[in-house]
Amino acid sequence: MTQAVNPDHDALNTLKLLGPAPDNWVPDREGVDHNVLIVGAGQTGAAFAFALRRAGIGRVSVIDAAQDESKAGVWLTRARMNKLRTPKSLVGPETGLPGLSFQAWYEARFGSESYATIDRIPRTRWAEYLAWFRHFLDIAIRYGTRLTRIEPVDGLFRVHLEVSDGKKVRQVVETARKVILANGVAGNGGAYVPAVLKHLPAAFHAHTSSEIDFAALRGKSVAVLGGAASAFDAAATALEAGAGEVHLFVRRATLPSVPITRTRAYPGAYDNYFQLPDAIRWAQARRFRRSGSTPPVDAVERATSFANFHLHLGAQWSEARIANGAIEASVAGERLTFDFAIAGTGYFIDPAARPELADFASHISLWRDQYVPPVDETDDYLGAHPYLGAALEYLEKSAGDAPYLRDIHVYNPAGFVSFGLPVGDVPSMRRDIPAVVQRISRDLFLADLDAHVTRMNGDVPADFDAALYANRLWQGDRADVT
Template sequence: MTYAADGLAALEAQLQQDLEYLELPAKSWVPERTQDGAPVRDVVVIGAGMCGLAAVAKLQFTGISNVVAYDAAPAGLEGPWVTFARMETLRSPKSLHGPALGMAQLTFRAWFTAQWGKEAWQELDKIPKAQWMDYLIWYRKVLNLPVRNNVRINNIAFADDLIALDLSGAETGRIYTRRLVLATGRSGLGGFAVPDFLQGISRQFWAHSADDIDFSALKGKRIAVIGAGASSMDNAATALEHGAGAVDLLIRRKQMPRINKMTGIGSQGVVHGMHHLPDAWKWKFVDYTATTQTPPPRSSTLRVSRHANARFLLDCGINAVKEEADGLLIETTQGPFCYDFLIAATGFSNDFHGRPEFAAIAPHIRSWRDGRYQPEMGAPRPGLLEAPDLGPAFEFRELTPGACPLLAHIHCFNDAAMLTHGKVSGDIPAVSAGAERLVRGITASLFAEDVEQHYANLQAFDTPELQGDEWVDSTPLLNQENAQ
């Protein structure tokens, strides 16, 4: 492909003109506040991956300018794209507008075409994952988004009517904010989902698929990978491509899932209507898609099966894992197998009780288990029961009303919100709609909270539009004529 830097410059100029025409970002309107002599943020976003960037951009567009995003990763390594996402390309169609927030010049397609042209766009099949990361880096740069890297949130606390955050890394100390957005991605509020049979097994012999795995150290080794999802295939393929001696995919199901059900019904109705459905219907949709499972992409599966030393072991549930001197003995429904290393592609958990930074809020967070789920909805699937019960703007709800009122000022804009809000805060297709929903709610709540100040501003505003010389008062002449 021939690269055209001037094309990108032209796109950026057009984007800036569009923003000017649309009066974006809107003028700042949130009253300034201080705490202990330090300025208070209107909103802090934890996470500067795709969802975090979309949230910050929408906040600024809406005139909430005193906002910042913090990410523990170095710049350019936010999110999964060039870290633990080991696929070659995205599975999403290249034409999706993603985090563009309704602006054509902010789409991946505009960014790509400006540099490599329309013909290259037509030839592009799927988006290479590293190229998607390059696009997000450009998105952050062209919108001049306030992101601070290498900063970790160690603790969330409350001070008066504010949220206090304790930081470490490139920025340290305590800061205050009025609203907090958790844009923490696929791991949501918990972290890795680890099966019981791996509890107590030395990490020398296994890793989660989202770990930083040294695949070169697996050369010549016997590897087991749990699962039949996309991350299972991607990790198995990566191990094979790094020279693993043999890789077995241990798949509990009798058949590989083949149909991506939610893709088949994808529409704006799903995006905007799912979160308005009764709880029983929400549960029904999510439970069904979890039961049928999402198949791995065809290309990812072929990436594994083209290796002669790869095996797909179906109807192969794991009964027990035993640690031995030089590896693992895995007892399965297909018999015992010995491996040097195991990769658990077992997803993530919403169990936020295991995260020390959430220790102050975790006991107060209401989940679907706490009354929203009813037995008549279907089987009590654990992964759904632990999902947080969120309000209309992704805000947490209290387990005990009145015990932690400021919990409503913390917004769960990550994958854990799916059961309540649908897939608008984790995946590419509907992230703009999710950011819009989030920011509408934050905007309304901040305005209501400051309503007295806004009314005082209304009363104090005294810039006249009329100077008094635009007309002549005819009333005295009319009175004189009437007197005659």
């Protein structure tokens, strides 16, 4: 009889070979609830929690505003792609431990032949893997907990939280020495809705970041604004839900089809990107902006396979109003009518727009504060991004005004200009999670240096005494000499 193999065998063996996690070496401080508070329990929040555990850093807490695990992150809520947009081979939350990787998890359940047949990771399988990762590694997450304010006080942060049990909401104040903002695409700003839509009644439009009731669009005429992946994903989801027709409007004359970020997707450029001069990092960000975000081929094909899908190029909306219970839009000289509109128009960056950052947003150094580009390379959108330090920490606009900013690490797409990738996505994990954890470890160690020096100079009991070797001590030639 063949003995059953535990599908988690590789993962269990990985943990066995790693050995137990180190004990917490960070000295307790009176009045401190958390050494590190991680905001967001998606793919990176859990990865940070595990990495900090392996670094011997205790009193780490992960919070998420979602009421339960099924609503946390984007993969089962607002993400609508069939497959992830990144190669399946990239290092993810496992950060260098193959037995905890997606490939190991997938092959243990579906076989290596099945893994070989997929070109990119199916979105729902990725969600399953992340759930397994959290549970297998016993990552404790406090759901229904929303961060509303970070208040710097006496060398630490008072973090103001709204805690909900689904029925009642209570206000809680806790303290933390370090904060990691692993809070997604809107973590340093919000969803960008064009002014032409923003003034319309909420019942007539939504952003792709919203939980849209696509079933309610069955038989309806739907407009989607935007030409990147999220716009095509929303269009296809509406069509698959039975929308009568979907029109997608792109401002550019052609779809962006050149994924220019691939030119720097090699270890030298990737690992050392932060070391590049500001002028080069700015030029790379500008190049991406000019080229545009390229939707995957399968995302375009998913929408264009429907006969009732219509693509409008060079078509920016100039006006929209409600007439006879529908949206009447003026687009490139045409008047078109729709029942509903979806903005797949990305996100804006503005730390001051986030209530949790309001206490110190004016002190955060932005790219426009640190770098003055040539006149023909100005870009207000890029200039609004925070100018981050080597461990993705906020920096002060004026030295000495807000030194506590170095204790807030920004692990969301606001790091794009500084680090060259949509920080928080899979490609950024291998490089940036270890960098943040190492910096947190260094800072916490040096902050309690006196205690650590005392510990390192402490008495150590002997493993043995002289009796262990007394019977083999050389006595010399003791024979009497006459």
